[in-house]
Amino acid sequence: MDFVTWALSPWGENILIRISWDLFWASLVGGILFLVAHGGYMLFSPHHKRESGEVDRMEKERAGLPARIERHSFMARVFHWVMAVAMLALVFTAFLPVVGVKFAWVYWHWMAGILLTGSIIFHVIHATFFMDFWSIWLGPRDIPEAKAEIMRDFGVEIGGPKPGKYPLGNRLYHFAVLVAGVGAIASGLLMMSRVRTPIFERNPYLMGDAAYGLTYVIHGLTGVGFVGLIIAHIYFALRPEKFWITKSMIFGTISKREYLEHHDPDRWVATK
Amino acid sequence: MPAAIRDVMPAFELFQPTSVADTLGLLERHGADAWVMGGGLDTFDWLKDRLRKPKVVVDLSAVAELRGIKDAGGGIEIGAMTTLTEVATNALVKERFGLLAEATGLVASPQIRNQGTMGGNVAQDARCWYYRAGWPCYRAGGNICYADTPTAVNREHAIFDADRCVAVNPSDTAPALIALDAQMVVRRGASELVVPAQDFFVGPGVDITRLTLLRPGDLLTAVRIPGTWAGKQFYFEKVRDRQVWDFALVNVASAINASGNAISEARLVVNGVSARPYRLEAVEAFVRGKARDEQTAEQAGALAVRGALPLRHNAYKVPLMKALVKRAIRGAGAWTS
Amino acid sequence: MADYKLIGKNYVTPDLVAKVTGKARYAEDYRAEGMLFVKLLLSPRPHARVTRIDASAALSMPGVHAILTADDMPAPPPPPAPPPAPAPAAPRPQGEAGAPGAAAGAAAPAAAAAAAAPAAAQPPAPPRPRVPAEVALTKEPVYEGEPILAVAADSEDIAAAAIERIVVEYEPLPFVIDPLDSLRPGGPDGRLEGNVFVGANVETLKWTAADIARIEAGTFPADAAASETLVFGDVEKGFAEADLVIERDHYQQTTSHQPLESRTAMAYWQNGKCYLHGSTQSVARTVAAAAGWIGIKPEELVLISEYTGGGFGSKIPGAQSMAIPALLSRKLNGRPVMMRISREEETYIGRTRPGYQGWLKMGFKKDGRLTAIDMFIVEAAGPYRRQGDHATSANNTSLMYQVPNMRFRGVSVATNTPPGTSQRAPGGLQASVMVEPMVDEAARKLGLDRIAIRKINSPEGQAQFGLAPVNAPPGRPRNKVTSCFVKECLDKGAELFNWAERSKRSGQRRGNKVTGVAVATGSYTAGSIGVDGLSVLKPDGKLYIHQGIGNLGTHSVIDTARVIAEQVDMPWEKCVVVWGNTGNHVAWSSVQAGSQTTYAHSRANYAAGQALKRNLQELAALELGGAPDDYDVGGERVFRRGNPGRAIPFAKAAELAIKRGGKFDGHEVPKELNGMTKASAAALAGLGLMGVARDNLPRDGSTYSFQAAFIEVEVDVETGVYRIVDYLAVVDVGTVMHPNSLGGQIHGGGIQGFGHVRSQNLVYDRHYGAGLSNRMYNNKPPTLLDVPVEQPMRWAAVELPDPTNPIGAKGIGEPAIGAGGGALICALADAVGDGILRRTPVHPEQILMSLAAGKPAYETLTAFI
DSSP: OOSEEEEOOSSSSSEEEEOOOOOHHHHHHHHHHHHHHHHHHHHHHHOOOOOHHHHHHHHTTTTTTSEEESSHHHOOOOOHHHHHHHHHHHHHHHHHHTTTOOOOOOOHHHHHHHHHHHHHHHHHHHHHHHHHHHGGGGGGGGHHHHHHHHHHTTTTTOOOOOOSSSSSHHHHHHHHHHHHHHHHHHHHHHHHSSOSSSSSOOOOTSSSSSHHHHHHHHHHHHHHHHHHHHHHHHHHHHGGHHHHHHHHHHHSEEEEEHHHHSSSSTSSOOOO | HHHHHHOOOOOOEEESSHHHHHHHHHHHGGGGGEEEESHHHHHHHHHHTTTOOOOOEEGGGGGGOOOOOEEEEEEEEEEOOOOHHHHHHOOHHHHOOOOHHHHHTSSSOHHHHHHHHHHHHHHHHOOOOOTTOOOOGGGGTTOOOOSTOOOOOOOOSSSSSSSSBOOOOOSSSSHHHHHHEEEEEETTTEEEEEHHHHHBBBTTTTTTTTTSSSOOEEEEEEEEEEEGTTOOOOEEEEOSSSSSSSSOEEEEEEEEEEEEEEEEEEEEEEESSSSSOOOOOOHHHHHHTEEEEEEEEHHHHHTTTTTTTOOOTTTTTTHHHHHHHHHHHHHHTOOOO | OOOOOSTTOOOOOOTHHHHHTOOOGGGGGGGOOOOOEEEEEEEESSSSEEEEEOOOHHHTTEEEEEEGGGGGGGOOOOOOOOOSSSSSOOOSSTTTOOOTTOOOTOOOOHHHHHHOOOOTTSSOOOOOOOOOOOOSSSSOSSSSTTTTEEEEEESSSHHHEEEEEEEEEEEOOOOOOOOHHSTTTTTSSSSSTTSSSETTEEOOEEEHHHHEEEHHTTTOTTTTSEEEEEESSHHHHHHOSSEEEEEEEEEOOOOOOOOOSSSOOEEEEETTEEEEEEEOOOOOOHHHHHHHHHHHHHHHGGEEEEEOOTTTTTTTOOGGHHHHHHHHHHTTTOOEEEEEEOOHHHHHHOOOOOOOEEEEEEETTTTTTTTEEEEEEEEEEESSSSHHHHHHHHHHHHHHHSSOOEEEEEEEOOOOSSOOOSSSSHHHHHHHHHHHHHHHHHHEEEEEEEHHHHHHOOOOOOOEEEOEEEEEEEEOOEEEEEEEOOHHHHHHHHHHHHHHHGGGGOEETTTEEEEEEEEEEEEOOOOOOOOOEEEOOTTOOOEEEEEOOOOSSSSHHHTTTHHHHTTTOOGGGGGGOOSSBBBGGGOOOOOOTTOHHHHHHHHHHEEEEEEEEHHHHHHHHHHHOOOOGGGEEEEEEEEEEEEEEEEEHHHHHHHHHHHOOOOTTTSSSTSSOOHHHHHHHHHTTTTTEEEEOOOOEEEEEEEEEEEEEEEEEEEEEOOOOOEEEEEEEEEOBOOOOOOHHHHHHHHHHHHHHHHHHHHHOOOOOOTTTTSSSSHHHHHOOOOOOGSSSSSEEEEEOOOOOTTTTTTEEEEEEETHHHHHHHHHHHHHHHHHHEEEETTTSSHHHHHHHHHHSOOOOOOOOOOOO
């Protein structure tokens, strides 16, 4: 399997062209294998849920909490779904031709890319000024939580650390998407210099062969990365034990009990 | 980095089957390693420049069933290996589809028409000189179009439907065949596809590395022209730098069914302006029912070039195409200012 | 005119059947036992330094025998010395830097010498870097496609595969495609030593930001700095006197020569001699050049080139690349090595005609008389040396238009494009294409007939011409021609073409077609002097004529042999022309360039024929008594005048000559013969009665031929497409030696001129400095179907002999091209209007877009697009 494709430039130099599409298949197969492995494990493994007694106790302690607690504001949900649509459009327009479904994809691809970029700019501003900016980030204080999660997955009964607003898995995923997204968008914007759009003056010689090669490879890597990430995302969103999160991304709120069961009310203080 | 060299044909295994069945067998056996050769005019350029290095070349010149022009119920069927000279001079073609005879007679040079084939002329690859130089452009699987840069020399390139790649389809017969509602007969393994000529060609948006839907292993066996347009009014014109041995800068083919002075049905196709022969369906619809006069011709020309996006050196294709479409509506023999 | 038996008659040349039946053997057709094949590794970069070559993987391949690199090449010969005196009038016979007024003949050596160094008169400057000579393989490629190394292998297939395994690393260097880019402040230099060729040197010249701003606005900066200036009279005064002044920007493209046969060569060594089968225009004159490239003495080389598929100036003494198989063969102990040059390689190494970016201003009196011409030309010289086409254009213009005041300014810019060299009428073609349309414009503005305006300005008799460096000492005589009958050409053509009636069709429109009718003139050098003729009458009764002339397709190698036969009244069937193989002992000849052969060798062979006749007369006097002058020759005998019975048949005379030896059978030859002729005569001595001589005939002036061309075109104004409807050429070539071959040259030249105006082009991508039109289908030389079909092209000759040639003949190869090209562009302007077509080739879009815009609607000055 080749990882990247090379070509001979007009000056006889080896230049990077893009990643090998083998990597797409690797990501696709990897994502599906993970899904099968994880699903199987969850079905047959001894992994433990927290005891319900703890939550019952907390529910009594915090009787003043409203019955429904807003987890995702309307704007946040709009952003999420716009981004999701853009992302799916990007992945499908990128990879359907690779798997043999031929259509004029470039226009839709860069349009979706612009939509994605716009939605992310909105998200950055929104998250910075109107949301708890740090709640999604990872830090050293997540280590005990991570440890506990891993122990539970291996069947060890363990209480203790709970996440604030976003579970650790959520935050890890956000971080991965952030890295891949920044790579994909930055490289994608540079690549638009080689496509005719009304947005930029076309100049295929904006950068040298090597820089373009790297740009295409980064775009390819992040693109196939998204294939795996999206598979994982959809999988978890549909898993029964996570479905309350999915619903909250649709309707905005979670129940009081879900709030207390999955979150540390001291790390994420419900306002209403 | 290793050096490149051109103009030396590498060795390959040569097969000269005598039947379509044997040909398909060979193509199946050798898969993507096989290269199908008609008259060799496009093939040998690629092979000599070492830009295509097939292990196996399947030369169709001995497949008798791929040659010849048959009467087919008011229409005709032309074997893919029929030479362009045969098509251009065939009495049946001239009588029914003078458009095709004329277009074919203007291909390249007499020598090339003697060797080149019907199938080869429609299935030939792009002639963009960046692509043909072996540069790693989109069409060659790379990530750039060298012909669409601020310094590129692109007077022969596309003004319509460019999608990253700005190469054009160089065929003279393709627009004529589309105008005649021809169908391409393609053998793909055990199945036979009969594809309207228009759908036989693909643009770079859909497939940036190919001009037609032919995939490795496919065999174009014949071109069928239905009787629909037999004996109707035709017009073909090709504009080029030299009077011979030159690809079209722009060419135009039209077929018009007129009742009295009114156009009841028309087909208009232009080539040399995009990667697919460019059928002007909007113009066809516009002229339907109109009088065949200077005003209609003028308006058709203007409508035809709507949406054209020229490059640095090919803005002339817009007025040129406009003029050719105008003349295609006017028809042969008609000249006005 | 003399009553000739052979001269002026059509006949079948002895090479013709082989050519048309494919039996003729060109360099590529030779095979030898154990022959290996060569392929070249070409530079992918337009300018670079080779930093590393790793050929180990290639050399370890089975079937690979040797590799040749720049390190294996002999040191280049010193810069070409002036040709042996008296100098032939060839413009740049070996492709070296041409002199302005390159056609300056031997009669004006002072002028030629002064003109050869146009910068000499400028204030003394510090020593300037000289340009390294071009060698067949290089470590500093200066154009894309320049050969870096060669591999010899059992087959081309193996050699090519080997090249694909060789790793070459390059350090990129700045490069220039469009000359005007190099003249920008801070613009790239095409050579490390500088960007502008001046004489044999290279200097740095940059224009001002204001000049460049004008270029960007689409105008040529006519007051920018020039690196060479030549003048005649006072151009300012001339324009002050003018009633009409016209000035125009102008572009002409670079074209590659594209002879049908590429510069293939095969070589082997035997008994210390190198046998080289090459493709060359000249034979005798290729030996020293090729020996120099191989690094051996001329006498160590045997050159075989019986047939050459054209050269158009690109193979005057063969090609540097011929050294490659010779040197590889030597490395392999003499094993034969064949190097076939592909069309793509030919496009790279096969030479080019330099393109022009320039400006022309002309002043006229009301009666059409020219008062002044001011010409500024930037030539795209390629990477190796000054071409001088631009200065030759000025020189030619000063001849064709007898203007009292003229100035030429020029810059010869180093470009990283295939090397330039003479291409059929270098500078002459461009002069006609540039000047003729402006003369027509003046005629239209002044209400004059276009033939009349030409006749009032055209040369006649021993017309003078030429320009001189600005500070040249006064009193220096101008150059002059030996004969000139261009006015007669115009008159004869006007009659044959029915100009009075035809010119009324100018601009007539029928539907979308507009007719253009035009006339144009052209001229070029047409003869040199001082070469040798060699013939032997053998006891078999046949006359062997040993010609050192190359068989480049013009027939001059055979046609001029007939001059000897004519002198001694030898039936042509009894003549054997020996040519194309220096092993067969040939005479020293002129180069087959500058259209000089017909003139030079009709003189030399006249001298040799006279020597042969004299030997026969003297022999007869000795054998039969009386004085030599009592004898004459005829009917294959030498006989006593008034007593024809007293005679010696030629076969018998040959035997008697051998018996007598000395000067009769070639054991004694004239001292002034060239060394090559002497060696050939020595080898042939004792085989028969020899006639050998050097051309010592007098000449005062330079020999030029002239042409007037008449044309009708039809322009489709809706598409810009045009076709030539009718063409007539009338030439002044002195006495016609062979009508069929003359017609071939006239039409061949005319068609090549059409190609220059219509389609032929060399296109470069300037980002990569790479050639895009490396195949004939995209560099588009003219074809036989691009000429009038319904009315075949016609020609005529005025047949007025040149007084300095004993039979009156002059050359034609080059004079034939300019008028053809000039006539076509004039006719197009006649159809579509003046000042619109300032760029060649004239593509349909130039006409289409410009007609719509009413002015040039294309990039007028951009080069290589």
